[in-house]
Amino acid sequence: MDENGNYVELDKLNYATNEYDFDPSAIVWNNIERTFEDSINSWIFKVKISFLRTQNVKEDIFVNISLLPSKPVITDIDFQYEYDWINDYMSFDSEFLFNVQSDRVDDYWLYCSDSNNFKDESEPFFRYIWTLEFKEFGKAYYSMANWGENICVLARNKYGSVRSDTIFTTDYIYDTDVLKRIDELHHKSSLNRVKENIPDDICYEDDILYCSEEVLLLQIYDLSGRIVFNVSTPRTVDISGLKTGLYIVSIRSRENKCKSLKIQKK
Structure with missing residues (x-):
């Protein structure tokens, strides 16, 4: 049925063999029951096809249809x-590189949480969404990656989207000194994982950074690590003149504590 509850008529391709065709875009797939089939790594829609004679149902059959991208x-x-x-x-x-594979996909999106989180079993909070980029040799990459980030990939086509399993960047750090330092930070923290770690002293909205009186120094870095802003005792910082892209904002408080966050300049 279509979005109004009316039957979608099938086009008969071959009268001799009773072969039919239909336009998938005529159906609202969000309203249709679906199940995940592990053997093909894909969501399957269960569709009822009714063969009608006037307004009376003559026969119903059920078919499984796979239209969404396979799970990345x-x-x-x-x-x-x-x-x-x-x-x-x-x-x-820094770069987080990986291969990603999905069938029936038009494009990929990268979902990313805040950084400096500690691993636990709760559902990650994805704050940032970008179009997934690829190197010349076909490998996907996430630039300016940090430890303690939850990452997943969304595969999309015109029928919907499917998300990959979540990966945790710290799981792919093998330097024992770095892992030891992260463990020390974990023990110092009273939280297992911080979902909302944007500093309370700063707010970003409509190309303006608003700072509290506690901020003594604000610096903004571009992807190359170059400082593009360096302001003492700021209250508001207008970044409308910056190019579109990802930046790191670093602030130092009156208590000489440093905090950082990523912002996406549109």
Whole structure:
């Protein structure tokens, strides 16, 4: 049936063999029952086809249809980074590289949480969404990746979207010194994982950064690590003149504490 509850008529392709065809775009697939089929790694819609004679149902049959992208599979992960021991942050040129595979996909989106989280079993909070980018050799990458980030990939086509399993960037750090430092930070924290770690001293809205009186210094870095803003005792910072892209905002408080957050300049 269509979105109004009316039957969608099938086009008969071959009268001799009783072969039929239908336009999938005529159906609202969000309203149709679906189940996940592990054997093909895909969601299956269960569709009822009714053969009618006038307004009376003559016969019903049920068929399974796979239209959504298959569940994205992430493999061959490589986290390339240098650790900033002063700020407990990864270098600005760090990259999280991986292969991703999905069938029937038109495009991919990358979902990412805040950084500096500690792993637990709760559902991650995805704050950032970007179009997934690929290297020349076909490998997907996430630039300026940091430890403690939850990442997943969304595969889309015109019928809907399917999300991959979530991966945790810290799981792909193998430097024992860095892992030891993250463990120390974990023990110092009273939280297992921080869902909302945007600093209370700063707010970003409509290309304006609003700072509290506690902020003594604000610096903004571009993807190359270059400082594009360096302001003392700021109250508002207008970044409308910056190019579109991802930036790191670092602030220092009157208590000499440093905090950072990522912003997406549109």
